[in-house]
Each structure stands twice: as C-alpha cells, then as structure tokens.
Amino acid sequence: MKERIGVYICHCGGNISDYVDVEEIGKMLKTDDGVVISKDVMFACADSNQKDMISDIKEYKLDAIVVASCSPKLHLHTFKNVAERAGLNPTNYVQVNIREQCSWPHSDKPREASVKAAGLIRAGIKRVAYSESLDNIEINVKKAVLVVGAGVSGMKAAIDLARLGNEVYLIETDYFVGGHITQTENLFTTGQNGKEIVSRLYAEIKSYNNITLFTGTSVEKVSGSLGNFAIDIRIKPRYINGKADLQAVQNAMNDCTVLVNDDFNFGFTKRKAIYKNYPEALPDVTVVNAEALKNEKEFLAKHASCLDLTQQDEILSLTAGSVLVTTGFDSYQPKEGEYGYKTFSNVVTLPELNRLIELNPDKLIFNNKPVKKIAFIYCVGNRQTKGENKYCSRQCCSSAINSSLQLADKYKGINAYHLFRDIRTYGKQELMYEKSSKQGDIYIRFDEKEPPVVEQNEKTLNIKVKDYLTSKKELEIEADLVVLVTGMVAREDSKQISEKFKIPIGTDKFFNEIHPKLKPVETVIKGVYIGGSCQGPKNISESVQSSLSAASKINALLKGGTVSLDPVIARVNNDACVWCGKCAEVCEYTAIKEIESGDKHIAAVNKAICTGCGICAPVCPTNAIEIAQFTDNEIESMIDGFMEKIDLKVREKESESTEEVSGVKMKEYPQLWKNILETMNGNKLTIPEISEKLEVDKDIITYHVMTMHKYNVVVTEGMDKKELYYYYKLKN
Amino acid sequence: MAKVNPEFATEIKKYGAHDFNACFNCGNCTATCSLSDNNSSFPRKLVRYSVLGLESEIEASIDPWLCYYCGECSTTCPREASPGELMMSLRRWLTAKYDWTGLSGLMYKYLPFTIFAFLATALAVILFAFSKSFEVDTIMHFGHQFEMWAIIIVFTAILIPNLARMWWFVILKPKIKVKFLTYVKGMQELFTHMFTQKRTLGCDDSQSRWLIHLIIVLGYLSLLFTTVVLDWFGTNSLFIILLGYAESIVLFTLTFIFVRGRIKKNKELNKFSQPSDWLFVIWLFLMAFSAFLVRIFIDLDFIETNLWLYLFHLTVLVQWAVLIVPFGKWTHFLYRSFAMYFEKIKQPA
Structure with a gap:
C-alpha cells in the first residue's frame, strides 16, 4: 500500500479547466486516504511543473503519483520519466485522462464532466495505492540468427548480420541458393543477370566463417522464445556420397541418360536426373533425383562409389536468439483456361517468358515456330476486385516492360502489345515505360469488367479486346505468343511457416508486420522478424531494403547480449495453481507451459514470450494467475474509487453561461457566430454583406452561416434577386 | 472489329x-x-488510330484535312509525341492513298525517286529544245500550248479520278447515305473554302499566316490565268503586262517569306520540313521569279540571246505541272476544300 501519494490535476491551459472544475476537484481530493498533496497546475507537462513535481516527491517523500491530464498516449512516458528522475519507480505512476474523456466530449455538460473527472482521478489514486515497484525483465540472448530463405533478401541480411558479429544460420529449401532471381537474365533497372548477383552474394557468404548455409533444408520445429529459440531443421539428402571425388560425380552426371522435366525452365527443356539448376548454380554440388533413378539398378551399381540412394533426411537442432523470415513469394499460377493458359500452347506466364528469353540466344522460337508478335496481358491474378488477390504486385508492370525492351534489344522485328489496366512503373522505372512506348510498343487499356479474350486461330493466337482509349473500340490482335503478366502470391507453404513461428497471416496470405509504417519488419512474436516479399509484393530493391532493415533491428536487439522487456506480464501464484491447463489453452503466444514444482504441476509463464495481453487471467478457476499492474487489488480498488460519492461544489457561473437560442443548446457559440449575430442585429443580410461588414473571408462566412442555418440559429428570408444570394436573419 | 497493325x-x-x-x-x-x-x-x-494502325478508320477520316497545323498540339504535348506533325504526315499518306497512280506515295517516301523524276523532266525539256534546234519562238509557242494541255490532262487523268477515290473512301465505302440535293447544296461550302481557306481563321495563331496564304493562292491563280489565258509572254497590252508583273512580284516575295520561315524554323509547323514541303514553296518561288525575269527579258529584247532563261522557266513550269501539281503538295488545295465539302454533306441535315 502506498500511503504518500501526490496528485496533480492539469488545466491544460483551459482545454480542461474551461469545463472541468479542476480547482474544486483538487481541494476535494486533499482529504482522500493516502493523499499527501493535491494541486491543480496550468500545464502539468511544462518543464517548470516537472521540476516542481520532482522537488515535491523528494520533499514530501512521495511513494506514488497520479497526474490527471491528457491521454497516456501523449504524456505517459513524460511523467514516468519525471518519477524516475525523482528516484521513484515508474510503475508507481498512474495517468488519468480527463481531457479526451471528460472536458472535450462533455463540454456541453460541465457539471457532469467535473463529477466524472473527479471519479476517474479518485479511481487512479486508489489504483496507485496498490501499485508495486516493478523492474524491467532482463533476458539473456544468444547472438545467433536463423535466416529462413536464401533468396536475395535472405542472403543480403545474412551477410550484414554476420559482418556485425552474429552467428548466422541461413537455410534454403531448394538445393541451390538465389531463389527467383536466378531465373531472369535481365533484371530491371540495372540490366544485370540474376545469376551474377547470386554468385557475388554467395562468394561474400563464403568469406564469412560465422555463416552456416544449409540447402535442401526446411524448418521442422520451433520452440523457445526471444533470445533462445530452439529450432529443428530438416535437411534433405542430395544422394551424393560426401566422400566421393568430384570427377566421379562428374562422370556419373555425364553417364546419366535418364531425363526429367527441367523445373527450373518450367518444363520447356529436359534435364538429367543428376543435375544442377544451371551450370553455375551454387553451392557447386550436384543433386540426384532419386525418384527418377531408383529403378536404374545397373547405372547405380556402376556409380555406387558416388551415388547413395539410401541417404535419409537429417534433423539438426540449432539455437538462435532471433529469427529472420525471408521466404519470399510464389508467382501466381494461372488457372487452366485463364486467358487460354494451358488450353493453348502459346500462352505462357511472364516468368516463363523470361526463361524462354534466356534459352533463346539469337532467335525467339517457341514450339518450333518463330515468335514475332507478343501480346502481354497485365494484372493476371492480381487486382481482382472480386477475386482472391485484391492487391497490386508492384513489380509486374516494370518487369513486363523490361522484358519487352529486352525482346526488342535481343531479337529483330518483335512487335509487342501491352494489354494493361493501369501502368504502374513508379519512380525511376517510368523511364522504361517511356522507352518502350517510344520504341513502338502498342499499349491498349482494358477494364477488369471486359477482359481480353484469347482465341486460337489457324496459325496464331487471336486476342479480342475493347480499347478504353478509343471509346471501347473492339480490336483484334494477332499474336504468336501471349504472355500473362502474373503477380506475386504468398508462398504455398507460408501457412506452415506461419504456424511454426506463430507469425500472423493477413487476408492476402502474406505475413503481417505489426505496423506497416512504424514497425514494418517486426512481427507480434518478439524476436521474429520478416523481410522481403514474404510480407507482400516487393521488387528486389524493396525486398533487400526491408530485409536489411530487419537485420539492423535484429542486431540492435542482440548486440548487448541481454534484452530488457516491459514488466507488465502474467504471474502465477504457485500455491493457488492446480494446473488445469486452461490458461495455456487460451494463450495465443504459447507463453504458458506446465512445469513441476515440488510435488505438484503448475503453470509457468515464459517472461520472454508473454505480452501481458491478460487473456489467461479471467479463465483461471482458482484465480492463480494475474497480470502485473493489473492485479485484482488494483482493478477492484479503481472500481470502488469510482463508485464513491463525489461531493463537489461546482462553479455556478458555468451553467448560467449556457446560451439557449432557439433549439440549439450550447455553452458558448464560437466568437465568429457571436460576431455574425451581432452584425445581423435583427436585420436580414446576405453572406457577402456579412463578409464585408466583418471583414472576414467570404468562404469562411459561408461555411459558418450554413452551419448556423443547419442548427436553426439563423433562417433564410427571401433572396437578393439581383445578386442571387439568400438573406439570412436570426431565428425568432 | 478492327485489326491492330503495328x-x-x-x-x-x-x-x-x-x-x-x-x-x-x-x-x-x-x-x-x-x-x-x-x-x-x-x-x-x-494519334490513337495511328498507334494501333487502324488503316481503314484513317483512310475514311477527313479529319487530317480539317487541321491547319498551327502546332499548338505539338508544343503542349507532355510526351513530345508531335501530334501536329502526325496530322501533316497523315495528309501526305492520304494524298498517296487517293492517288491511283501510286506515284504520289513513291515521291513522298523515296527522295531518290523524286530527284530522279525532276532530273528526268529537266532532261526532257532540254531534249525537246534540242529537237527544235533551240528556236526561241517555237519553244515559247510550245510552252504556252503546254500550259493549257497540262492543266486539262492533269485534271482529267489524275486529279478528278483521285477526288473520286477520296469520295469513295470517305463517303461510299463507309456507306454514308447522302441525298443528291445535299451534294448540290454543299457546293457553296466547297468554293468558299477553296478560294478563302476561311477555316484557318479558326486557328489560334497569328492571322497573318492566313492572309499571306490567301494572297499567295489568289496571286498564283491569277498569274496562272494571266499567262495561260491572257498570254502574258505574248501580249502587247500594257495592262496585262503590268498585271503580270504585279502578280509575279507579289507571288515570289511572299513565297520567299515562306521559304525563309522553313529555313529559320520559326514556327512549330516549320520545324520538320519534308522534301515535298521544300519543293512546293521553292518551285512556286522559282516559277514566279523566272516568269518575272522572262517578261523583263522580253521587254528588253534580251530573250532571243538568252534562251537559257526561258528554258529554265519552262523546266520549272513542267516539273511543277507534271510532278508537284498531280502528285505533290499542290493537291492539298483540292483535298482540303473537298474535305470541308464532304464534312458538310456528311452531317445529317
């Protein structure tokens, strides 16, 4: 129990004191239990008052303080700091909001506002009397980070985290690093080959001893929390004997005659069952397609020294202080028949086109026929007002136009048609649109309601579209190849990843940050960060930016070796707890675990995970769990305080001054209204006349007279026929 | 359904x-x-039709002829797409489209062909003079005869059929129904525009352009009348001689201003001169100027000994009559006024 409480009631320069009788309340509370001083101040947040408060705390040996002023959102930390500077624990401070909750909303009822304010302040005093001195929770953290996904975002973040001295575990589900960008020969706006970028990043990763890369690896199980995540990873075998020499593997590869669809090239080509995604793919270790080779007994026997199909998945346990999820995206896969996809052989997606461009160095040939006329259809699987993916994927317009420029550059005589809904080549990418439109690419705008129709002609594809730029003229386009500019969707396995790390997923199925502007890479799970396009559509630079920002956040978190957390968390009363498990059931953060304590089982709260949300407290049948700063004592005493009778003498003048003019009750009209009414003085005037007499801008007068008219303060009477203005006069 | 044609x-x-x-x-x-x-x-x-290549829409359109190229659209275009110059090019393309011989298109598209045609006509004139043993009287008599025959032949064989083609493209092919009486009533519009170009007055730029152009048109037509019908080079009537002088002076002075404008590129419409534009203004200037000199030489009795001057005039005249008039820019005189006429009769009464 705190028995030396200081209460400060703020005028807020009139914002509060104009309606709430702060002086009277201050006097009244002086006699409350435990209150040592109670005063009203003009501006509680002013430096001078802060100094006064500190000297009060020291002089009167205050052990708790209450400030009744504005919203805690504004000044909670201001006064917590005051308490701290005066040597008081900041948790012994309570802020009461009598501005947003009393004076502002109840300006028409000053008496009631004052009574409510007095009640709230008294509740605050009762609560602070039960407040405990709590210290922040310090947690030791391991300076190690798990980065999930070795695309360009993950690789860049891993490098920076390692450079800053953290141990980094970089895992990638594919057997090779790099992700989507390895499939594109020419990336906007630099024109670089994605493979080159990946090779460069890989070389850099290799140069750090504190990065451990796992390929063919996925997250199996996650437990633990901020500072000490325990993660099990599952490593798929490559079916290559680790001790075999490279030449033997090379021989086996040369010898292999079994061909399978090359997924890296979207099945446009075949590859051997012993393969790398592309010759320079990294890490430079081949992979065996065990499924395709399992019946090739003879071949396996011949190369038994290097091929080993008996290899099994391996589970490895890691400990990391923090996790960065950079799992990336999937390209939207059009449904069968969507713009003729899969129904007509010459309809491909943009990522597929990019593979075709790389696979055809001199002439663009598809299905054994030269391609001259290419039609791009934009926003496929994106910006669907009625469909699933309502968002815009940001990078597809630029990417498609970049491919179109590349086509014109690489091959001769290509005609490109762009059937778009809106072109969004924001920022510097606009130059690509400029170049493309000037080089003669034809842009045709369609509406989502009337999408183009793709049909098969004898030799070519025929597209029918209504051109919104020539008043919906129906156009017919012949094309050798139709390219569906597909956007980004959340990865198919994003749900599993989200379940493992408890990262919330949005309706768009991408991972959610806490706040898009203020906490753009943080998730609600402490210590788990997201970066790159797993969070939502981003281009490469934006992905790298976000993953690097997450990396710097993580480094800042782990740097000191300890993390200080807010003490407002759940606490278990070991004696009362009988372990029924109900609290653990409702906890969304899995912060509660069953432990053995002496001879019984009880609940234990993981301090690093608990957010103090309070959902566990009400479900406990034995009342054994409570939230610090929100204990039963505190809450109940607040209610009691608020219910106590308020004996308040409120200034009488307040109610007298309430003006009543024809229906509208208002304590006080704005000054301008008074001026307007004075100017009218029983006569009828038009708005320009009032404006002229008061020398106030006509627009302002118009606005106010209209409002006065709406509230029946003034009424119209006739009209100035010449100037066509209404006359207004005071309502009788 | 219109087909896109890149x-x-x-x-x-x-x-x-x-x-x-x-x-x-x-x-x-x-x-x-x-x-x-x-x-x-x-x-x-x-512009949109051109980007999409909707040829049939463009060929049925008379809009290019309704533009008088003040250049305002090109200067205000935020994409610097030169819409004004596109309209100009569409007029050239339409001229070629209307021309049944196809020579118009060749001359617009291939400069070497144009040069060849001009050299060939020059050579023909010299060969003709050679065949007549360079006798001044015979050649001048022929020159006068040529003017009359050239007008008749060019009109009947080329310009009238081409106008008929224009009619077909803009009225008949798009199946626009026009009553016979409407055709007759619209005639007034045709001649008003042919001889006044009053639509130019609607342009926002300086009206002096319209005035100079009008004087050139009237000067050209009256000089043509004076030489062909009144036989300026052969007459003894002082009035006609002075009239011819006045007309030719006005004509070569004003065309000189036009040529200078194209060299200085002082206006948007002068920025992108094609060979056809140069040929038109320069030949008009040369024609008026050489005619003026020929008449001076006649009056000073120099012409007998300075036949080269008349041959030069005759060459310019022949090139003008057989190349520029039927296949070159001269035709805009007809197409513009007929466009106004068709525009008028197309509208439902």
Whole structure:
C-alpha cells in the first residue's frame, strides 16, 4: 500500500479547466486516504511543473503519483520519466485522462464532466495505492540468427548480420541458393543477370566463417522464445556420397541418360536426373533425383562409389536468439483456361517468358515456330476486385516492360502489345515505360469488367479486346505468343511457416508486420522478424531494403547480449495453481507451459514470450494467475474509487453561461457566430454583406452561416434577386 | 472489329511522322486545338488510330484535312509525341492513298525517286529544245500550248479520278447515305473554302499566316490565268503586262517569306520540313521569279540571246505541272476544300 501519494490535476491551459472544475476537484481530493498533496497546475507537462513535481516527491517523500491530464498516449512516458528522475519507480505512476474523456466530449455538460473527472482521478489514486515497484525483465540472448530463405533478401541480411558479429544460420529449401532471381537474365533497372548477383552474394557468404548455409533444408520445429529459440531443421539428402571425388560425380552426371522435366525452365527443356539448376548454380554440388533413378539398378551399381540412394533426411537442432523470415513469394499460377493458359500452347506466364528469353540466344522460337508478335496481358491474378488477390504486385508492370525492351534489344522485328489496366512503373522505372512506348510498343487499356479474350486461330493466337482509349473500340490482335503478366502470391507453404513461428497471416496470405509504417519488419512474436516479399509484393530493391532493415533491428536487439522487456506480464501464484491447463489453452503466444514444482504441476509463464495481453487471467478457476499492474487489488480498488460519492461544489457561473437560442443548446457559440449575430442585429443580410461588414473571408462566412442555418440559429428570408444570394436573419 | 497493325507505324514514319508512339492519350492536344469539335475530334483520336494502325478508320477520316497545323498540339504535348506533325504526315499518306497512280506515295517516301523524276523532266525539256534546234519562238509557242494541255490532262487523268477515290473512301465505302440535293447544296461550302481557306481563321495563331496564304493562292491563280489565258509572254497590252508583273512580284516575295520561315524554323509547323514541303514553296518561288525575269527579258529584247532563261522557266513550269501539281503538295488545295465539302454533306441535315 502506498500511503504518500501526490496528485496533480492539469488545466491544460483551459482545454480542461474551461469545463472541468479542476480547482474544486483538487481541494476535494486533499482529504482522500493516502493523499499527501493535491494541486491543480496550468500545464502539468511544462518543464517548470516537472521540476516542481520532482522537488515535491523528494520533499514530501512521495511513494506514488497520479497526474490527471491528457491521454497516456501523449504524456505517459513524460511523467514516468519525471518519477524516475525523482528516484521513484515508474510503475508507481498512474495517468488519468480527463481531457479526451471528460472536458472535450462533455463540454456541453460541465457539471457532469467535473463529477466524472473527479471519479476517474479518485479511481487512479486508489489504483496507485496498490501499485508495486516493478523492474524491467532482463533476458539473456544468444547472438545467433536463423535466416529462413536464401533468396536475395535472405542472403543480403545474412551477410550484414554476420559482418556485425552474429552467428548466422541461413537455410534454403531448394538445393541451390538465389531463389527467383536466378531465373531472369535481365533484371530491371540495372540490366544485370540474376545469376551474377547470386554468385557475388554467395562468394561474400563464403568469406564469412560465422555463416552456416544449409540447402535442401526446411524448418521442422520451433520452440523457445526471444533470445533462445530452439529450432529443428530438416535437411534433405542430395544422394551424393560426401566422400566421393568430384570427377566421379562428374562422370556419373555425364553417364546419366535418364531425363526429367527441367523445373527450373518450367518444363520447356529436359534435364538429367543428376543435375544442377544451371551450370553455375551454387553451392557447386550436384543433386540426384532419386525418384527418377531408383529403378536404374545397373547405372547405380556402376556409380555406387558416388551415388547413395539410401541417404535419409537429417534433423539438426540449432539455437538462435532471433529469427529472420525471408521466404519470399510464389508467382501466381494461372488457372487452366485463364486467358487460354494451358488450353493453348502459346500462352505462357511472364516468368516463363523470361526463361524462354534466356534459352533463346539469337532467335525467339517457341514450339518450333518463330515468335514475332507478343501480346502481354497485365494484372493476371492480381487486382481482382472480386477475386482472391485484391492487391497490386508492384513489380509486374516494370518487369513486363523490361522484358519487352529486352525482346526488342535481343531479337529483330518483335512487335509487342501491352494489354494493361493501369501502368504502374513508379519512380525511376517510368523511364522504361517511356522507352518502350517510344520504341513502338502498342499499349491498349482494358477494364477488369471486359477482359481480353484469347482465341486460337489457324496459325496464331487471336486476342479480342475493347480499347478504353478509343471509346471501347473492339480490336483484334494477332499474336504468336501471349504472355500473362502474373503477380506475386504468398508462398504455398507460408501457412506452415506461419504456424511454426506463430507469425500472423493477413487476408492476402502474406505475413503481417505489426505496423506497416512504424514497425514494418517486426512481427507480434518478439524476436521474429520478416523481410522481403514474404510480407507482400516487393521488387528486389524493396525486398533487400526491408530485409536489411530487419537485420539492423535484429542486431540492435542482440548486440548487448541481454534484452530488457516491459514488466507488465502474467504471474502465477504457485500455491493457488492446480494446473488445469486452461490458461495455456487460451494463450495465443504459447507463453504458458506446465512445469513441476515440488510435488505438484503448475503453470509457468515464459517472461520472454508473454505480452501481458491478460487473456489467461479471467479463465483461471482458482484465480492463480494475474497480470502485473493489473492485479485484482488494483482493478477492484479503481472500481470502488469510482463508485464513491463525489461531493463537489461546482462553479455556478458555468451553467448560467449556457446560451439557449432557439433549439440549439450550447455553452458558448464560437466568437465568429457571436460576431455574425451581432452584425445581423435583427436585420436580414446576405453572406457577402456579412463578409464585408466583418471583414472576414467570404468562404469562411459561408461555411459558418450554413452551419448556423443547419442548427436553426439563423433562417433564410427571401433572396437578393439581383445578386442571387439568400438573406439570412436570426431565428425568432 | 478492327485489326491492330503495328506495321502502319513504320509506314507512316516514312511520311514524316515521328515519336507519336509515345502518346499516352491524355488528350491535351485535342483540348488545346481550336478547330477540334464534337463532330470531328482530333488529333488525339487519329494519334490513337495511328498507334494501333487502324488503316481503314484513317483512310475514311477527313479529319487530317480539317487541321491547319498551327502546332499548338505539338508544343503542349507532355510526351513530345508531335501530334501536329502526325496530322501533316497523315495528309501526305492520304494524298498517296487517293492517288491511283501510286506515284504520289513513291515521291513522298523515296527522295531518290523524286530527284530522279525532276532530273528526268529537266532532261526532257532540254531534249525537246534540242529537237527544235533551240528556236526561241517555237519553244515559247510550245510552252504556252503546254500550259493549257497540262492543266486539262492533269485534271482529267489524275486529279478528278483521285477526288473520286477520296469520295469513295470517305463517303461510299463507309456507306454514308447522302441525298443528291445535299451534294448540290454543299457546293457553296466547297468554293468558299477553296478560294478563302476561311477555316484557318479558326486557328489560334497569328492571322497573318492566313492572309499571306490567301494572297499567295489568289496571286498564283491569277498569274496562272494571266499567262495561260491572257498570254502574258505574248501580249502587247500594257495592262496585262503590268498585271503580270504585279502578280509575279507579289507571288515570289511572299513565297520567299515562306521559304525563309522553313529555313529559320520559326514556327512549330516549320520545324520538320519534308522534301515535298521544300519543293512546293521553292518551285512556286522559282516559277514566279523566272516568269518575272522572262517578261523583263522580253521587254528588253534580251530573250532571243538568252534562251537559257526561258528554258529554265519552262523546266520549272513542267516539273511543277507534271510532278508537284498531280502528285505533290499542290493537291492539298483540292483535298482540303473537298474535305470541308464532304464534312458538310456528311452531317445529317
């Protein structure tokens, strides 16, 4: 129990004191239990008052303080700091909001506002009397980070985290690093080959001893929390004997005659069952397609020294202080028949086109026929007002136009048609649109309601579209190849990843940050960060930016070796707890675990995970769990305080001054209204006349007279026929 | 259903158009154009048609002829797509389209062909003079005869059939029904525009352009009348001689201003001169100037010993009559006025 409480009631320069009788309340509370001083101040947040408060705390040996002023959102930390500077624990401070909750909303009822304010302040005093001195929770953290996904975002973040001295575990589900960008020969706006970028990043990763890369690896199980995540990873075998020499593997590869669809090239080509995604793919270790080779007994026997199909998945346990999820995206896969996809052989997606461009160095040939006329259809699987993916994927317009420029550059005589809904080549990418439109690419705008129709002609594809730029003229386009500019969707396995790390997923199925502007890479799970396009559509630079920002956040978190957390968390009363498990059931953060304590089982709260949300407290049948700063004592005493009778003498003048003019009750009209009414003085005037007499801008007068008219303060009477203005006069 | 044809852009670029692909259809050009109205909205629509290559729409359109190229659209175009120059190129393309011989298109698209045709006609004149043993009287007599026959033949064989083709493209092919009486009533519109070009007055730029152009047209027509019908070079009537002098002086002075404008590129419409534009103004100037000199030489009795001057005049005249008039820019005189005429009769009464 705190028995030396200081209460400060703020005028807020009139914002509060104009309606709430702060002086009277201050006097009244002086006699409350435990209150040592109670005063009203003009501006509680002013430096001078802060100094006064500190000297009060020291002089009167205050052990708790209450400030009744504005919203805690504004000044909670201001006064917590005051308490701290005066040597008081900041948790012994309570802020009461009598501005947003009393004076502002109840300006028409000053008496009631004052009574409510007095009640709230008294509740605050009762609560602070039960407040405990709590210290922040310090947690030791391991300076190690798990980065999930070795695309360009993950690789860049891993490098920076390692450079800053953290141990980094970089895992990638594919057997090779790099992700989507390895499939594109020419990336906007630099024109670089994605493979080159990946090779460069890989070389850099290799140069750090504190990065451990796992390929063919996925997250199996996650437990633990901020500072000490325990993660099990599952490593798929490559079916290559680790001790075999490279030449033997090379021989086996040369010898292999079994061909399978090359997924890296979207099945446009075949590859051997012993393969790398592309010759320079990294890490430079081949992979065996065990499924395709399992019946090739003879071949396996011949190369038994290097091929080993008996290899099994391996589970490895890691400990990391923090996790960065950079799992990336999937390209939207059009449904069968969507713009003729899969129904007509010459309809491909943009990522597929990019593979075709790389696979055809001199002439663009598809299905054994030269391609001259290419039609791009934009926003496929994106910006669907009625469909699933309502968002815009940001990078597809630029990417498609970049491919179109590349086509014109690489091959001769290509005609490109762009059937778009809106072109969004924001920022510097606009130059690509400029170049493309000037080089003669034809842009045709369609509406989502009337999408183009793709049909098969004898030799070519025929597209029918209504051109919104020539008043919906129906156009017919012949094309050798139709390219569906597909956007980004959340990865198919994003749900599993989200379940493992408890990262919330949005309706768009991408991972959610806490706040898009203020906490753009943080998730609600402490210590788990997201970066790159797993969070939502981003281009490469934006992905790298976000993953690097997450990396710097993580480094800042782990740097000191300890993390200080807010003490407002759940606490278990070991004696009362009988372990029924109900609290653990409702906890969304899995912060509660069953432990053995002496001879019984009880609940234990993981301090690093608990957010103090309070959902566990009400479900406990034995009342054994409570939230610090929100204990039963505190809450109940607040209610009691608020219910106590308020004996308040409120200034009488307040109610007298309430003006009543024809229906509208208002304590006080704005000054301008008074001026307007004075100017009218029983006569009828038009708005320009009032404006002229008061020398106030006509627009302002118009606005106010209209409002006065709406509230029946003034009424119209006739009209100035010449100037066509209404006359207004005071309502009788 | 209109078919998109990206080749059209390549084709129209040969007629002088450039950068119009950059258009993003903001419509500033149409908004700023003082001649564009609800019935004939240009140039945005034609820019879009050209980008898409909707040839049949363009060939049925008379809008290019309704533009008098003040250049306002090109200067206000945020994409620098030169809509004004595209309209100019479409007029050239339409001229070629109307011309049944196809020579018009060749002359617009291939400069070497034009040079060859001009050299060939020059050679023909010299060979003719040679065959007549360079006798001044015979040659001058022929020159006078040539003028009359050239007018008749060019009109009947080329210009009238081409006008008929224009009629077919803009009225008959799109199946627009026009009553016979409407054709007759519209005639007034035809001649008003042919001899006054009053539509130019609707342009926002300086009205002096219209005035100079009007004087040139009237000067050219009256000089033609004076030489062909009144036989300026052969007459002894002082009035006719002085009339011819006055007309030729006005004509070569004003055409000189036009040539100078194209050299200085002082206006938007002068920025991108094609060979056909140069030939038209320069030959008009040369024709008037050489005619003026020939008459002076006649009056000073120098012509007998200075036959080269008359041969030069005759060459310019022949090139004008057989190349520029039927296949070159001269035809805009007819097509523009007929466009106004068709525009008038197309509208439902």
